[in-house]
Amino acid sequence: MSISSWILILLLPQPSQRRNTWRIASLLWKTWDGSGKTRYYVMASQKKETLAMSVENMVNAMTMELTFGCGDTPNIKCGIIGEIGCSWPLHDFERRAVQASGETQEFAGCPVMFHPGRYHGAPEEIFHIYTEAGGDPKKMVMGHLDRTFHTLDGLVEYASLGTYCEYDLFGIETSHYQLNTSVDMPSDAQRIERIKHLVDNGFEDKILIAHDIHTLHRLTMARWL
Ligand SMILES: [Zn+2]
Known part of the structure; x- marks a missing residue:
């Protein structure tokens, strides 16, 4: 902590x-x-020894956590791979993690969620690496679309690949995306407009919605006490 x-x-x-x-x-x-989900996050968050892992090593580690249990909590098995963290441009370590998630998914049949790099071309690049490694597009979730696609045409073009499309930054209403200030962050109302556009184009079964709550200040304490 x-x-x-x-x-x-x-x-x-x-x-x-x-x-x-x-x-x-x-x-x-x-x-x-990591409890409950097995993953490799973005290169910048990794230790040196993790950065050196081969695809095979990553597949073995994720398979263990999905089928036998996690190292520090062996009574808990993971139910999902993710987030698999990707930067833009994609780092070689992250490419191996995407490949490993595709191979593991083909074996285990589990869902996989990706954190794409902060560029509209990132999701499709990840899609191709994952599926070429054996990953099932119908089990794939692309997260953080709120800050990744800023045109409706680009959004529909990506959705046509057949993965789940996730709007998971609901509640973050800032003028700019804090991690890339050149991006205008959509409001919740604008998120809903984009989701409606997906529905209008036939992707109503491919939409996921979430809060990416990763900071304590976004918890409402009173509800828990
Ligand atoms: Zn993320």
């Missing part, structure tokens, strides 16, 4: 608030760390 998260918890006025928030935060942190 980050130092800022600790400080936020310690600032809560009531001991019961601190205790309950700590429990929730610990659970979220464990989940973020």
